[in-house]
Each structure stands twice: as C-alpha cells, then as structure tokens.
Amino acid sequence: MAATGNVERIVVVGTGECGARVARELRERGFAGAITMIGDEPHTTYERPPLSKSALISDEISPVEVLPVARLAEFDVELMSGTAVESVDRDRMLAVLSDGGEVPYDRLLLATGARARTLPIAGGEFALTLRTIDDARALRAQLGPGRSVTVIGAGLIGLEVAASARQLGCDVTVLEVAPRALGRALPAEMADVLVKRHAEEGVEVLCGVVPTGISRLDGGLAVGVEGFDQPITADVVIAGIGVTPNVELAQAAGLRCENGIAVNDRLRTDDPAIFAAGDCCSFPHPLYGGRRIRLESWRNAHDQAVVAAANMLDGDEQHAAVPWFWSDQYDVGLQHAGLADEAGSAVVRDSGNGSQIRFALALDGRLVAASGVGTGTSTAKDIRVAEMLIAAGNRPDPEVLADASASLKELIKS
Amino acid sequence: MSNWTRACGTDDIDNEDVIPVAIDGHDYAVYRSPDDDYFATDGHCTHEAFLLAEGLVMDNIIECPKHNGRFDYTTGEGKGAPICEDLRTYPVKVEGGSVYIDLG
Numbered sequence: 060m061a062a063t064g065n066v067e068r069i070v071v072v073g074t075g076e077c078g079a080r081v082a083r084e085l086r087e088r089g090f091a092g093a094i095t096m097i098g099d100e101p102h103t104t105y106e107r108p109p110l111s112k113s114a115l116i117s118d119e120i121s122p123v124e125v126l127p128v129a130r131l132a133e134f135d136v137e138l139m140s141g142t143a144v145e146s147v148d149r150d151r152m153l154a155v156l157s158d159g160g161e162v163p164y165d166r167l168l169l170a171t172g173a174r175a176r177t178l179p180i181a182g183g184e185f186a187l188t189l190r191t192i193d194d195a196r197a198l199r200a201q202l203g204p205g206r207s208v209t210v211i212g213a214g215l216i217g218l219e220v221a222a223s224a225r226q227l228g229c230d231v232t233v234l235e236v237a238p239r240a241l242g243r244a245l246p247a248e249m250a251d252v253l254v255k256r257h258a259e260e261g262v263e264v265l266c267g268v269v270p271t272g273i274s275r276l277d278g279g280l281a282v283g284v285e286g287f288d289q290p291i292t293a294d295v296v297i298a299g300i301g302v303t304p305n306v307e308l309a310q311a312a313g314l315r316c317e318n319g320i321a322v323n324d325r326l327r328t329d330d331p332a333i334f335a336a337g338d339c340c341s342f343p344h345p346l347y348g349g350r351r352i353r354l355e356s357w358r359n360a361h362d363q364a365v366v367a368a369a370n371m372l373d374g375d376e377q378h379a380a381v382p383w384f385w386s387d388q389y390d391v392g393l394q395h396a397g398l399a400d401e402a403g404s405a406v407v408r409d410s411g412n413g414s415q416i417r418f419a420l421a422l423d424g425r426l427v428a429a430s431g432v433g434t435g436t437s438t439a440k441d442i443r444v445a446e447m448l449i450a451a452g453n454r455p456d457p458e459v460l461a462d463a464s465a466s467l468k469e470l471i472k473s
Numbered sequence: 474m475s476n477w478t479r480a481c482g483t484d485d486i487d488n489e490d491v492i493p494v495a496i497d498g499h500d501y502a503v504y505r506s507p508d509d510d511y512f513a514t515d516g517h518c519t520h521e522a523f524l525l526a527e528g529l530v531m532d533n534i535i536e537c538p539k540h541n542g543r544f545d546y547t548t549g550e551g552k553g554a555p556i557c558e559d560l561r562t563y564p565v566k567v568e569g570g571s572v573y574i575d576l577g
Contacts, residue, residue, distance in 0.1 A: 080554055080555075439528060440528065443528075443529045
C-alpha cells in the first residue's frame with residue numbers, strides 16, 4: 060500500500076472518464092481519505108465515446124455511466140456536478156468554486172478535458188459541435204431520414220458522426236480542408252479504407268475543400284466554399300475540427316502549459332501537490348524519445364488515471380502506456396496502437412475477410428505503430444499483441460507480421 | 474438441474490485461446506487454458522456487451538476486445554475498471570473429444 064500518511068483530501072477537477080477512474084483507482088489502492096470530484100457538467104459521470112456512435116443512432120440517448128451512482132456511494136466519492144472550479148489557490152491549497160465555496164486539497168488532479176473547437180469563419184456558430192451528452196441530444200434531434208447533413212472535418216469525430224447520420228437516413232457530405240481524411244490519426248492507406256466505405260454508403264468525403272462561411276438559407280443553411288460557384292446547402296451543419304485542451308484554470312494558477320497542462324512523466328505539474336491527466340495534459344512519452352505529446356482518447360484517460368492515482372498517493376509510477384484508440388463507422392471497427400510518425404517502413408497483414416492490419420516499423424526495426432480495420436472487433440487481438448510488442452521495444456520479423464496464418468502472440472513469447 | 478450441451482470439439486480452440494459459441498440464441502465464450510483445461514462464460518462483456526471471444530487470452534485472463542476490461546475466465550471475476558460486474562461462468566466437461574457446457 061502506498062504511503063498516504065500526509066494525504067487526506069484529494070480533489071479531482073473534472074467528472075469525465077479520467078476523473079471517475081481516478082476516484083475508483085484511489086479507493087482500490089486503499090486511500091481512505093476524502094475524494095471530491097467537481098465538474099461543471101450537470102450530470103453524473105458518463106462515457107463520451109458512444110455519443111458519436113451507438114448512442115447517436117439510438118432513439119433516445121441515455122448515458123453510459125463510468126461509475127454508477129451506487130458505486131460512487133460505495134466508494135464514498137463526493138460528486139459536485141454542475142459546479143465550476145473558478146480558480147486554484149495554490150498557497151492555501153484550495154479549489155475555489157464559482158459560488159464562492161472553497162474545497163481544501165492535499166492533492167489536486169486537473170482532469171479538465173477538452174472542448175470542441177468552433178469554426179473560425181463567418182456564421183461558424185451555425186455549426187453544431189459534439190462533446191457532451193447535451194450536444195449529442197441536440198444533434199440527434201436534428202437527424203432523421205431525408206435530412207441533409209454537411210460535416211466539416213474528416214477526422215475521427217467527423218467521420219463517426221457522418222456514419223451515424225447516414226445510418227439514420229440522412230444525406231451526408233463531409234468537407235475536409237486537408238488533402239486527405241484522417242491526416243492526424245492514421246496512415247493514408249488505412250484512411251482510404253474508411254473513406255471507401257463511406258462512398259459505398261453514399262457519403263461523399265471531399266478533401267482540399269475550404270469552407271468560407273455559413274449563412275441561413277430557406278430555413279436551412281448554406282456553406283460557402285472556396286472555388287465553388289454555389290454554396291453547399293444542408294439542413295444541419297456539424298463541425299468536427301478537433302478540440303482545445305481546457306488549460307485556463309491551470310494557466311490562471313500560474314502552472315506551465317505547452318499544448319496542454321505540462322506535466323512530467325509522473326503526471327505531476329511544476330507544483331508538487333497538483334497533477335493533470337487525460338485530454339487536458341501534455342506529457343513526455345518515454346517510448347517515443349521523451350517527446351512531449353498530448354492524447355485525446357478514452358484509453359489514455361484511463362491509463363493516466365491509474366498513474367495519477369498512484370503518484371498522488373506518493374507512488375513513483377511512470378506513464379509509459381502505448382497510445383491506443385478505436386473508431387466505429389458502420390460495421391467497420393478501427394483499432395490503432397502506437398505513434399506512426401517515426402516509421403521507416405510498413406508491413407501489411409491481410410486476413411482476406413476484409414480485415415487488414417498495417418504495421419509501422421522504425422528504421423531500427425522496432426514496431427512503433429499498428430492500425431487494424433475489419434468488421435467489428437475482428438483485429439482487436441492482433442492490435443493488442445502489437446501494443447505489447449511496441450511497449451517492449453520488440454523488433455518483430457516482418458515476414459511473421461505479413462503472414463496472416465502466423466500467430467502474432469508467439470512473438471511476445473519469443 | 475443440469476443441462477449438458479455440446480459446445481464444440483476440443484480441437485476447435487487453440488491452446489490459450491477462446492472461441493464464440495452460440496446455443497439457442499445465447500452467446501457463450503469457450504476457453505482453452507495454457508494447461509489444456511476448458512472453461513465457459515457468458516459471451517459478452519459485462520461492461521458494454523462486446524463479444525469477448527474476439528479478445529486476447531493470456532494465461533487465465535480474457536481481455537475485452539474494446540475497452541480492455543479483464544476477467545479471470547476460470548472464475549468470472551472482473552479484474553478492475555472499467556468492469557463493475559463479474560462474468561457468469563458455466564460448468565464444463567470434456568468427453569470423447571467434445572466440450573460440453575452445463576446450461577443449468
């Protein structure tokens with residue numbers, strides 16, 4: 060058990076996936092002091108991933124709770140939802156609330172997440188964004204058979220929303236400024252598989268297209284596009300153009316921020332009593348040369364929650380988890396492990412049933428990333444093995460990687 | 474009351490692996506341990522109902538293919554977040570090269 064003698068009160072700012080996981084982790088590690096979770100959303104803890112996928116195509120969006128209310132009670136966690144933390148008084152070690160209340164802490168975790176970027180063009184406010192369950196409900200109310208939808212941004216959220224809207228019977232067009240879809244998330248070959256699937260479903264993904272403004276037109280909306288004679292008209296416009304980390308609270312408290320709240324590989328800020336984890340923080344990644352990165356994913360929120368909980372209880376754990384995310388579009392599941400940007404070569408493993416995995420190897424032969432697409436979770440086992448190989452710095456035989464009949468699991472044992 | 478039903482052949486599952494078995498519209502996951510013992514559980518994860526048989530088996534642990542929730546498939550015990558509920562297990566017996574599950 061961690062030495063927790065001088066830690067009696069832990070305050071978590073943020074009630075998302077990361078904050079909730081931290082609370083659970085603290086109790087499972089035997090922490091018996093007070094845990095207070097504070098967040099401005101007027102809800103209990105809920106999972107965000109379904110909001111662009113399974114939940115969005117359901118008739119009524121009900122939350123999947125990260126920690127069911129009964130568990131919160133069992134873990135004796137005080138949840139202050141609908142409450143904003145206005146500032147952090149580091150000298151007095153207090154979280155100061157918008158209603159003037161003060162919550163003292165021995166350790167403070169900033170799990171403030173991120174917010175959807177809004178379109179910086181004229182009429183950008185007409186575009187809906189998706190981050191919260193309230194956003195999803197507002198969006199769902201606009202979708203249905205025959206509705207025309209323009210999605211701006213062919214990243215993961217944009218394409219997931221496009222697929223869900225299509226499944227609800229909408230006519231969907233996706234516009235992307237960059238020369239290709241999923242430029243930040245995936246290698247071009249894997250992005251192509253998904254874009255092709257959208258085309259089969261009747262969803263056009265137009266790349267290299269620059270929206271210039273949105274205006275009201277005949278009860279709908281018109282998106283002006285550079286070089287187009289006519290605007291693109293739609294009943295609904297959605298912007299999926301990335302997120303901005305919520306760093307303002309940290310910044311105002313004088314904490315260093317570099318593309319997120321800057322923490323070390325123990326997830327500690329420059330203030331030894333304050334930690335940050337999840338979408339809001341940037342951290343040096345030991346598997347990728349100590350380069351400072353920031354990740355926006357469900358898994359990272361969980362992985363960092365575990366490390367932050369340990370270290371708030373005076374542990375000394377390094378965050379070194381392999382980055383991992385998934386996406387679901389129609390019946391296609393994508394899973395991706397690692398960071399591909401130091402890759403020197405690629406190996407493709409084609410299972411022949413529509414499942415394929417693309418492995419990225421560094422110049423020295425180390426596996427650095429793997430992405431798999433296939434029906435549902437059909438590539439999950441192999442991507443999980445790839446993740447372990449990446450974590451171990453393994454240099455797998457490219458012939459084994461390419462041979463769909465060869466067991467990848469054997470590579471872990473060899 | 475026991476209700477032994479044939480699930481699969483013993484050779485249908487690789488060592489330290491799992492396959493999906495559907496019986497009367499219910500999904501089960503049937504496991505072969507590193508020691509060649511056989512086990513059976515409900516087919517879906519208790520977290521968000523993904524098919525466990527597409528997950529990775531390592532020793533006595535099955536890991537959900539979506540959110541990495543882990544269970545000890547020999548007992549059904551959930552091994553931490555995001556799992557909040559244990560997995561139901563079923564008695565298994567091996568006879569004449571076949572794996573039988575007691576559906577109760």
